[in-house]
Amino acid sequence: MTYTPPPLPPPYTNTSPPPTLLTQGAEAHLYKTSYLTPTTPAALKIRPSKPYRHPILDKRLTRQRILQEARCLVKLVREGVSVPAVLALDYEGQSENNNGGAWLLMEWIEGLVVRVVFERWEAFMKCSGELGGKELEREEKKVRGLMRGIGGVVGGLHRAGVIHGDLTTSNLMLRGLSSGEGEGSPGMEGDVVLIDFGLASQSISEEDRAVDLYVLERAFGSTHPRAEKFFEHVLEGYQGSYKGAHITLKRLQDVRMRGRKRSMIG
Ligand SMILES: Nc1ncnc2c1ncn2[C@@H]1O[C@H](COP(=O)(O)OP(=O)(O)OP(=O)(O)O)[C@@H](O)[C@H]1O
Ligand SMILES: [Mg+2]
Known part of the structure; x- marks a missing residue:
């Protein structure tokens, strides 16, 4: 059986080149994409919503996880600890008819x-x-x-x-x-x-x-x-x-x- 990842949240539905899927954990999907210029790579971490969870609870949990992660990263960059910088995030999973969930865009570590x-x-x-x-x-x-x-x-x-x-x-x-x-x-x-x-x-x-x-x-x-x-x-x-x-x-x-x-x- 081939696995189909959930649809990407906007704006990643029409970025070129399209994001490439690197890993899919139980909780998160990792894509390689670009940021601002096509030659600046970036890592996109998506937390898909979980259809088996109550939608309000699901949204709250997803939001909490992604915010927690982003807050820690921002703090650590500021403190000079070696972690990827945060470039952008959508903690609400705002996108319409979204089942793409919330996402976090980070500096790409080569x-x-x-x-x-x-x-x-x-x-x-x-x-x-x-x-x-x-x-x-x-x-x-x-x-x-x-x-x-x-x-x-x-x-x-x-x-x-x-x-x-x-x-x-x-x-x-x-x-x-x-x-x-x-x-x-x-x-x-x-x-x-x-x-x-x-x-x-x-x-x-x-x-x-x-x-x-x-x-x-x-x-x-x-x-x-x-x-x-x-x-x-x-x-x-x-x-x-x-x-x-x-x-x-x-x-x-x-x-x-x-x-x-x-x-x-x-
Ligand atoms: N900033 C980055 N730059 C390059 N590669 C990355 C970056 N972040 C993650 N990766 C790659 O993607 C893989 C999965 O990322 P990560 O460990 O954040 O997700 P996860 O284990 O699925 O998440 P979680 O445990 O939070 O559900 C990493 O093992 C690494 O190979
Ligand atoms: Mg991991």
Whole structure:
């Protein structure tokens, strides 16, 4: 069965070139489109309305999510945290006979999501068998650098008073990498950019911050077993990123303990 995404909201019904669909999550559809000039790329995130929800409730929830996301992004750009800038939004889903829902237009980040970078790296490590000491050291050094970069960005986010709520390697991008380079060991230079603030909230509680880190740690463990042992370098990058970071790291120990107990009980 081929999937037909819901119709685009105006003005995207007649932009040229037409937006191209990149991903469709349970909640949102992501398109690549352009902004002001045809050669300025932009990312369009649409939250389609959900026909099975009561229309008034649906509208309120959709509006709340998209506004929350936009507010966090605007605040973070202002604070100098590496996230896409907000270009435009329609939080009401104003469009007539609209089932396109509400949308958010953002700066386009040219690069790859960290999940893909690690998938390529793991494939490279697997097929290159036993790497020699020097080569292995070079590979591991790259990974450590990326991990520290991730920690630094998450620390900047927390310093700004925002909790991401869904830190996974799909919600972190590495700017400047091209999808073309398929073989060999992937590059890991470039700025880490945080995306997807659909579940973000404003908080400075160390419990919330620690849980944010714990979610990321678990995500690494389950999606990138080979990279997991480098997670300590995320924490190393996080450590120096704001004044209270060491308190959050201490709290992370408690969160881990609770997580372990919970999984023992089942
Ligand atoms: N600003 C951007 N620039 C380039 N690509 C982007 C941008 N934002 C998102 N993407 C791409 O689209 C994918 C999905 O985006 P995002 O994570 O925001 O949506 P989602 O996971 O479906 O949303 P949600 O979890 O809020 O329902 C990302 O993994 C990334 O590959
Ligand atoms: Mg996402």
